[in-house]
Amino acid sequence: MNFEEHPHRRFDPLRGDWVLVSPHRSRRPWQGQSETPVTEPRPRHDPACYLCAGNQRANGAVNPDYSGPLVFENDFPALLKDTAPAEDARSPLFRSQSACGTSRVICFSERHDQTLPALPVQEIRKVVDVWIREYEDLARTYAWVAIFENKGAMMGSSNPHPHGQIWASDFIPSEVAREDRTQRAFLTEAGTNMLVTYGQEECAQQIRIVLENRDWIAVVPYWAVWPFETLLLPRRHCPRLSDLDTGERDTLADILKRLCKRYDALFDTEFPYSMGWHGAPPAQDDTAHWQLHAHFYPPLLRSATVRKFLVGYELLAEPQRDLTAEQAAARIRALPDQNAEDSEA
Template identity: 80%
Template sequence: MIFEQHPHRRYNPLTREWVLVSPHRSNRPWQGQSEAPVNRQRPPHDAGCYLCAGNERANGVRNPDYTGPFVFENDFPALLKDTPFHEDTGSPLFQSRTACGTSRVICFSERHDLTLPALPVEAIRKVVDVWVREYETLARDYAWVAIFENKGAMMGCSNPHPHGQIWASDFVPSEVAREDQAQEAFLSETGQNLLVSYCEAEQSGETRVVVENDDWIAVVPFWAVWPFETLLTPKRHRPRLTDLSTQERDRLAEILKRLCTRYDGLFRTEFPYSMGWHGAPPGLKETAHWQLHAHFYPPLLRSATVRKFLVGYEMLAEPQRDLTAEQAAARLRAQSETLEQDTFG
């Protein structure tokens, strides 16, 4: 295949954008910035951690002695419930509108030292249940519920205790709106659900499949931007987290552990990433075009200390990557699904 070695562009039907792929550049020498190696050695409980059970947070509130997932209102929220309403649309050049919402933090467990892949499947299943419960609760009052995790200092995570975030807003964010429009257009033009069809096509080819089970599939998408980006989606039509069956929740916990363990094994480090769920916005009545999915955006490029930067051409023209999606998927597939924590720095 000529595209394995030569520059080409790939189309992302989910955002209706293109990405430039330059596989011939993957072996170029690197003399740029290198990150400090991640130290995995953390205690099960850190007396100085704001998120550990029983500890006092930055605002003076003390956490309960929780076990399992723990959710609380973010002490420094990006969105506020009681922002006074204001709208200025008088000029097409200077438009603004009030944004209201709420922000919550979810600690995955009381263990300060265990990230998602290090937790047993049963503990991850509890996290899945919290995701669904929080979505269901917040969706009653808000136009969008963002459930995501920033893992690692490289991704801006300010506290090493394994946790994620939940932001609910009275507006549908731009990225979600683009996906909504693209999926609706695909259904209108083809009569098929975009991601359900894509999932079926990837299963038949298998070159970009990283891991799958009876209910879920994780692939390095054909149009991936980040070097080891993955897309995780149900195999059957499920517009929202709340549409998942008991069995699908069980198998989601299982595949999350398997996928994240492969990430950690790739460069023998706690693999940093930003991940989050996209599904049909709560207020949307017609959801035939929507398919629930999670994006994993990890920045590491060629080792635990060398990352991909989206700068220059990416910021001024369009995304560009050096490693093909097929090469990335093959490297992830080659990893063990057994987490060997003691071999990491």
């Protein structure tokens, strides 16, 4: 049995699920769907863009002539602040409950032609500060604050302007509740924090680490589902974004730029992904089991035009991948470290 060549399963302790790994399948020819990568340069300001400075949005509101990050209430939010409380539990098979919350948009920059890794580190640091400011504001009212970015049309982004989203809800979503259970159980059974211990062991092995700095590590998790999935972890125990100190915010901006630039260099394209932050729910007092982390889920598999689909077996049985986590990490790690600042266009 050779785990680098033969089919095997890997356990994801964070989700409590298994992942089927089939390394031998990476040699099969591809005759499936190919995507069209973005090749045309974008202007610094697009008069037709709803997110550019000074432009009118779809609901008639006009953006200020902003510079740097901008946050505003989503014009078409998934959650509404004034939803009346209600619950229907007349049958265990037909249950429903109201959902209340708010949705905000964060533009990373006024520049329409920039993505997060194209921004200077000091500008990314401003985005980090806005994430934390918005988290602290919404955490006073809501049970959960979701901070995430969908980058690229392949991941459902309807606008190429660099932006992310912040959704706050009066409930704790299913994925977060699952991670709360698994991390709590690990602390009870093993006596240590799951992701703090995991980060330490990955640093010791240096097999799946793709980037690291003084305060952070980026790793292709042992149990990764997406081909070039990464997990971003602070080195010290830190339950929430709001717990980061000044130095950790600086080094977070640094590693975000370096990681995303390596993604772009992997297939020489603006690498699509969905990323988001998980940490202890705002009202939770017991946070010893929680460790702050960001998931990066990029869909590209073989090139800028071939993506991974979660279909068939993945939907009906369990997640499956061809490229091993170690092979993916080696691919990303081998890229040049592009930490130099970009010159202004």
